[in-house]
């Protein structure tokens with residue numbers, strides 16, 4: 001029986017997930033031995049595996065299973081003229097206020113004229129604060145060597161539009177997809193990995209004939225909503241929400257967010273924006289290079305419009321963890337279980353010899369080597385089998401394979417399922433095909 005899978009409003013679920021992340025090695029405060037650095041995190045062994053699975057699940061749906069999307073991996077540091085043209089230098093800002101009493105800084109649009117830290121209403125006037133991290137390229141720190149860490153991966157796809165279109169012989173509608181780190185000097189990072197200064201973006205720029213952009217935006221909203229359901233988040237914890245005009249980014253004509261019901265309420269998981277030809281037009285103007293598509297069928301030249309589903313991988317990880325966390329009871333014993341989708345879980349299989357004795361470890365390692373070819377596996381031979389099952393449940397491993405003394409005689413093993421705890425005995429020779437089928441691979 002599930003006893004705590006719903007948002008509690010008192011942050012019980014949030015605290016439980018944050019605690020699990022630290023205790024089991026999903027997420028560590030960055031450089032913890034030096035006291036960390038505010039709202040910056042390192043992804044531990046389990047977090048690194050899970051993030052990789054999230055990227056792969058996105059890649060599978062957005063690139064591999066389509067014939068109209070090609071990938072790109074653009075540089076993080078680029079010519080600063082890109083950010084001038086894109087409008088980020090002038091308008092990628094948040095309104096910042098200082099509390100004159102306690103000196104804390106806040107985003108003016110996130111507080112109610114009162115300092116959340118000390119309650120003072122003695123706040124400065126709001127002023128725009130640019131979110132881009134500035135650095136210098138080369139040994140001399142002067143104006144001509146200023147560069148920026150990218151705040152979105154999208155611009156790499158816009159400035160390469162013609163390169164990609166020509167080399168892949170594409171024409172609209174087609175998309176360019178990219179996954180990579182992005183950096184924003186957020187004024188108020190927080191809620192664990194929900195808002196951090198360094199995070200991972202998974203972005204698609206989908207180039208379409210101008211008149212078709214509203215239709216494609218609707219299409220991508222449905223596609224992206226169903227991606228989260230496909231990978232394990234219940235539909236009732238997700239919704240689509242259209243931006244009010246005053247919320248829109250400087251480049252967007254219309255944006256709809258996929259939102260998740262976080263413990264503190266609905267929050268954005270990704271935005272699906274109609275960027276029109278804003279970016280291509282700006283880069284065409286600033287670079288002096290034509291970025292128009294030439295339609296051979298009609299003899300027409302035009303700047304494609306862009307529909308952009310932009311998702312945060314690190315934020316998605318948090319939503320997948322919150323949606324999967326449950327506490328239930330098995331045989332009168334309380335257990336924590338992460339009901340993660342098998343392809344999102346850090347490990348798909350754990351191989352567990354019933355005892356640490358040498359007699360079993362030879363066969364157990366043979367089993368491990370067989371399944372390792374297909375899945376991420378953990379090998380664990382310490383403590384009682386019950387405790388080892390609990391440990392795997394807590395990190396979401398969908399299948400445990402137990403090798404016991406009978407296995408030495410009959411070359412059979414026991415497969416235990418995380419969600420039902422049901423156990424099936426089967427020949428080692430059938431194990432790989434059994435697991436591949438169960439995991440839907």
Ligand code: GAP
Nearest residue numbers: 152154194195196199269270271310311312315
């Ligand atoms: N290229 C468009 C773009 O970057 P965005 O709405 O600013 O759009 C896309 O960001 C997604 O990136 C968000 O929906 C969110 O999931 C994630 N994201 C944005 N800022 C973030 C931050 N500071 N920390 C973690 N994730 C963030």
